[in-house]
Amino acid sequence: MTDSRPAVTEYRYPRLHLLLAILISTALVVALTLLPSPDATATRTVRLAQPLVTVESPAQEALTVADEVEAVAALEEAADAQSExxxxxxxxxxxxxxxxxxxxxxxxxxxxxxxxxxxxxxxxxxxxxxxxxxxxxxxxxxxxxxxxxxxxxxxxxxxxxxxxxxxxxxxxxxxxxxxxEDLVPFTSYSEGVITSSLFLAAQKAGLTNSMTMELANIFGYDVDFALDIRKGDSFKVIYQELHLNGEKVRDGDILAAQFTNQGKTFTAIRYDTSDRGADYFTPEGMSMRKAFRRSPVDFARISSHFNLARRHPVLHTIRAHKGTDYAASTGTPIKATGDGKVAFAGWKGGYGRVVILTHGQGIQTLYGHMSGFARNIRAGTRVSQGQVIGYVGASGLATGPHLHYEFYVNGSVRNPVTVKLPQAEPVSTKDKPAFMALSAQMQNQLSTYAAAIKSETLARLETE
Ligand SMILES: [Zn+2]
Missing domain, CATH: 3.10.450.350 (Nuclear Transport Factor 2; Chain: A,)
Incomplete structure (x- = not known):
């Protein structure tokens, strides 16, 4: 099949740029809020008219400005009809x-x-x-x-x-x-660079806290948001907002997102599978889900979270330190990083109150210094990934509240990042062609919008 797609792609940049310029000048941009802060120049939000993603008809992806303006007018009309x-x-x-x-x-x-x-x-x-x-x-x-x-x-x-x-x-x-009344979905694009914290950067990019948590959730199998976030990390998100009478009612779904952590970029595409509902996949169709989440504690609960420049001090003294420490306040929930079974829940020397989970394939995880166990957590209990198993404390040889986390393979401590682990099912063969079309479209959009925002910024700087 021959087609003119490369030409279309090349042609899209100036057109989308023009489109964005029009959207901006007609005040359809929600938030180009430039707050006087270090994060400000790094973050942008642009709202786009709805017909952004149509898997069934990829030919539609080359929207003309007239199409887009018409689409916006139609949406406004629909909103008026609703208030009527x-x-x-x-x-x-x-x-x-x-x-x-x-x-x-x-x-x-x-x-x-x-x-x-x-x-x-x-x-x-x-x-x-x-x-x-x-x-x-x-x-x-x-x-x-x-x-x-x-x-x-x-x-x-x-x-x-x-x-x-x-x-x-x-x-x-x-x-x-x-x-x-039906909510009208709008598709938005946001991007940001982290200078102090993911929350701040996301907030300045116009994302709600729940959207930020969702973003961290999607990439939580690859990135430890509690400990691995560094200045310069960045994100790009295409997401939906649900509107009523021209007002945002709530967030919709993240449709595609990219997260760059310490120079490594991860991309996730939301896809509504024919066999198991909507989920996130890599651009190649592999599941974003893995057997283990990177962090046993929600990143928002980590004490060192708002000061990335300074690593939190190691607060305990288990000899031959061989795990990862998460400084968090007493009582912070600790979550199983993978599906498994409780092998041990009790007191163990310097670890204090500790839970050890067995996950199969010779893998065990250990959670130490707990202040208490979650209900029903005892030897033999089955737990699922993300289930709360206990709470952060300072039991055993610890001088302050924190979680000590260890990951074992066949009895020896290993770095979970470097251990080859099974992933959840990829996109099915049946869904693959539709998924790959969507994936290409979404990746294209992520880079197109980023480029459009960049040239918009440059254009503005030149005229200033
Ligand atoms: Zn430790």
């Missing part, structure tokens, strides 16, 4: 009042506060339709009453930002209807 739907009940000339649900409220209480009587409650509860949501009212929610000539005509119970139960009067009594 929300206002449908309010369209008539009712007088509206709003009651906030308080602690211990029943529907009668709320009606009473709105100046309505038991008969109104009765009539509403006799409405045709599903009223089960009324059983779940909780403090902070809103109930809106629409009256005309002092008679209750409509009620809107706001369940969430996207769901409302709307009850309105018809000729033969009330009728209830659930309205669910």
């Amino acid at each position: 739907a929300a206002a449908a009940v309010a369209e008539s000339n009712f007088t509206w009042s709003v009651a906030e649900v308080k602690k211990g409220d029943t529907l009668s209480h709320i009606f009473k506060r709105a100046g309505l009587g038991p008969k109104d409650v009765q009539d509403v509860l006799a409405a045709k339709g599903d009223l089960s949501e009324f059983k779940k009212i909780h403090p902070g929610q809103q109930v809106r009453f629409g009256l005309k000539d002092e008679r209750l005509e409509a009620l809107v119970y706001v369940i969430s930002r996207t769901e409302t139960l709307q009850v309105r009067r018809e000729s033969d009594g009330f009728i209830a209807e659930m309205k669910v």
Whole structure:
């Protein structure tokens, strides 16, 4: 099959750059927030219109500016239509009042506060339709009453930002209807360079904390985010944001991401497999998941986390130190790095309270100085990867709270990074062609957006 793809690829840079410039000038860029800080010049967020990824029709990847502008207009129109739907009940000339649900409220209480009587409650509860949501009212929610000539005509119970139960009067009594508004996905791109911490760099790039945790999760099999992050490490993320009426409601999924740690770059592509749901894969289709996670403690809980320049001091004195120390406060959860079985949970000399897990293939992991064990952790218990097995402490020969972690193969301590370990299933043969198309597209986008942001930055610097 001959095609003109190289030409298309070469052609895309200026066009996307132009596109980004237009998006920026029309204020569709969410956050080019340049805060006066060292991280600021290194981080950027750009929002892009939706039709970014379409596996079925890779030909669509070369979007024209007109297409993109049209797509944005269409999305805005859809958002307008949604707010119209929300206002449908309010369209008539009712007088509206709003009651906030308080602690211990029943529907009668709320009606009473709105100046309505038991008969109104009765009539509403006799409405045709599903009223089960009324059983779940909780403090902070809103109930809106629409009256005309002092008679209750409509009620809107706001369940969430996207769901409302709307009850309105018809000729033969009330009728209830659930309205669910669809969130509109927007695709965004962010990148950042770590100068002090991943959290700070990600924050400046416009990522939420949960998105940052998700990023660390995806790469947590290759990178120890607690100990291995260095100044100059960087990330690129293509992700979705879910919007309603032009406002972000929540984050969507990370679609593709790249993390460079100490000069080594890892790339993950999200793919919805036909056999086991969505998961992350390397560009070649290998699973990002491995038999072991790199860190037994969440990186956000590590005491040395915010000072990467200074390694935390070794706080204990097991002779012939042969493990990795994670300084964290007492009580921080310790997670099994792989699926396994508890071989030992108890006191062992200098290790203090210790858990040893057996994982098969001659591999054992050891977690020392614990302040306590998690419930049901005793010899013979099966544990799964990421399960909390105990809590950080300073038991045994330790002068301060930290986790001492060891990784053994056939009885001798090894560096888990250099041990060849089985990975989770790769993309199936059946899914491979579709995956490879998506993978190429995503890698292309990661570098295209990075290049576009770079030339945008250069262009701005030149005009300044
Ligand atoms: Zn140690």
